[in-house]
Amino acid sequence: MRIPLDYYRILGLPIQATAEQLRQAHRDRALQLPRREYSDAAIASRKKLLDEAYAVLSNPEQRKTYDSGFLAKTYELVPGAEASPAEPLPLEAPRDAGADPHTPNIEIQDDQFIGALLILQDLGEYELVLKLGRPYLTNGSASVxxxxxxxxxxxxxxxxxxxxxACLELGREQWQQGQYENASEALETGQQLLLREGLFAGVRGEIQNDLYKLRPYRVLELLALPEQHTEERYRGMQLLQEMLQERDGIDGTGDDQSGLNIDDFLRFIQQLRGYLTAAEQQVLFEQEAQRPSAVATYLAVYALLARGFAERQPVLVRRAKLLLMRLSNRQDVHLEQAVCALFLGQTEEASHALELSQEFGPIAFIREHSQGSPDLLPGLCLYAERWLQDEVFPHFRDLSRQQASLRDYFARSPGAVLPGRVTQRTWCRQ
Structure with a gap:
């Protein structure tokens, strides 16, 4: 059997290596034992290849002969030869697995095959390990x-x-490269193989831990896709729902094994909001608000207000107003209640809510822009527009460029009436 390895690669050295470097490399590689799950036979097979490589390269005459053939394989090309296209993975285990006529390779005995796989694994040749090893796990297993x-x-x-x-390490490599779905596919391939064969529960658990930690990255990658990628984005929402279920909600104390604490997870939710539409956030956070969850309730209010205003649907604003009532006993939401009342044309209720608010900065802004008016409605109108424009709309992928105009909202919203004095006073100040 021919394997795409050469003695220098087996020892991890360049062709210019000195005799001392050869001794040191052979010693180091021999001391770096594979994982404890490997059999003694696999470890011995690997050591046999290391010893063979060192024996040839440490002998000046043998090394000279080997180098001449090595260089010929590396640099001599057949005239007119062209690279052939990649072929599909063979079902039968090939006797010259992965060998290329112009790539240095060595002939090994059958009982050295697993040792060669281990050395390729050491070298980070994970895809080559899969190409060589997988055929022996299907139809080629008869050879084994x-x-x-x-x-x-x-x-x-x-x-x-x-x-x-190899699947595990390839998945980790792709993870580091930001290819999260590819990483998940590689990890799941390795996990399914171990499950199918009922082997190495410890390695299976290691892969599962990586899949748990990879899940937030997958969610962000999938939800960031354009909206026409419905299947992939739906998968991202499913993964998110699984995480929320395991955590007992956005601000829950359950363990989804992602490694994210509560604050980290809240930042994660804040980040993914920019990849979701107002409708998607409304469905997600209204559902989460039922746990109950104060954070989800507040985020649902944002989604309902944003969508209600942008789509001119006062019924959604009313739902936001009802959700705010759940929060009013625990936090100051009077300013948001004033905005809801304004959008519904309930000016007296809006003024009353402003009187109760302890949000001193916004209230000062509202008072400043209501000078000369018998109430705070002109300033509230300006504040509501800027609040939507600067703090609400940017968190929705479909509204990030939406303009907030109360004039348009009241002109086009069925059931919402803009009070006369607001019409006359507010926009003459803008």
Missing amino acids: KGGQFGEPNIVFSDIVLTVAL
């Missing part, structure tokens, strides 16, 4: 059971472990 690779059950378990670990 024949016994020429060693004791069939042990060899098969070692190959399963190596392929699963």
Whole structure:
């Protein structure tokens, strides 16, 4: 069997390596044992290849002969030869697995195959490990059971472990590169293999822990996709719902095993809001508000107000107003209640809510822009427009560029009537 390895790569050295570097590399690699889950046979197979590489390269005459063939393989190309297109993964286990006529490779004995896989794993050649190992787990497994690779059950378990670990490391590599869905696919492939074979529960748990920690990144990646990617965005919402269920809500104390504490998770929710539409946030946060959740209730108010104003639907504003009543016993929401009352044309109620508010900064702004008026409605109108424009709309992917105009809202909203004095006074100040 030919394997796409060379003695220098086995020891992790360049062709210019000195004799001392060869000794040190051989010693270091021999001391760096594989994971404890591997069989003694796999460890011995790996050591046999390390010893073989060192024996050849440490002998000046053998190294000279090897180098001449090595360089020929590396630099001599067949005239007119062109790279062939990638072929699909073979179902049968090939005898010259992965070998290319112009890539340095070595001939190994069958019982060294698992050792070669371990060395490729050490080198970070995870995709090559998958290409070489996976055929032996399907139709090619008959070759393993024949016994020429060693004791069939042990060899098969070692190959399963190596392929699963390659999936794990490939997933982590893709995770670091920001390819979160690809990383999830690689991790789940390794996990499913271990589940199917009923092997290595510890490694399976390690993969599952990574999948849990990867989940917030997947949610953000999927929900950030354009809205026409309905299937992918739906999957992102499902993952988010799973996390919320395991945490007992946005501000819950449950453990979704993502590693995010409550503050981290609130920042995560704040970040993903910009990827959701007002309608999506309304459905999500109204549902979460039923747990009950103060944070979800407040976010549902934002979504209802944003959508109600943008779509000229006072019925949604009324729902926001009802949700605010749940919060009024625990926090000062009088300013938001005043805005709701204003959008519903309930000016006396809006003025009363402003009198109760302890939000001194906004109230000072409202008073300043209501000078000369018998009430605070002109300032409230200006505040409401700026609040929507600067603090509410930017958190919705479909409203981030929406303009907030009370004049348009009252002109087009069925059931909402703009009081006469607001019409006359407010916009002459803008």
